Amino acid sequence: MPMARTKLDDKGRISIPASLRRQLGLNTHDEVVIERQGSLLVLRKEAPEIPTVNSHGGWKRKPVLTGTEALVGQ
Numbered sequence: 001m002p003m004a005r006t007k008l009d010d011k012g013r014i015s016i017p018a019s020l021r022r023q024l025g026l027n028t029h030d031e032v033v034i035e036r037q038g039s040l041l042v043l044r045k046e047a048p049e050i051p052t053v054n055s056h057g058g059w060k061r062k063p064v065l066t067g068t069e070a071l072v073g074q
Contacts, residue, residue: 016043
């Protein structure tokens with residue numbers, strides 16, 4: 001996969017290239033999580049939550065993992 005380059009604007013914002021947004025299914029107003037891993041910044045799409053039943057019979061929310069996240073453990 002070719003590396004994409006972007007620059008910070010005067011407010012510290014970056015633009016994610018349209019081709020990467022399409023590949024990741026990112027849309028306007030989607031939330032992303034930014035994590036620092038050493039000298040790297042890792043952006044990932046916020047996983048949607050699905051309701052599940054807890055051990056007391058009530059509802060709780062659990063994030064949905066992508067196949068890659070499940071395999072890699074991120």
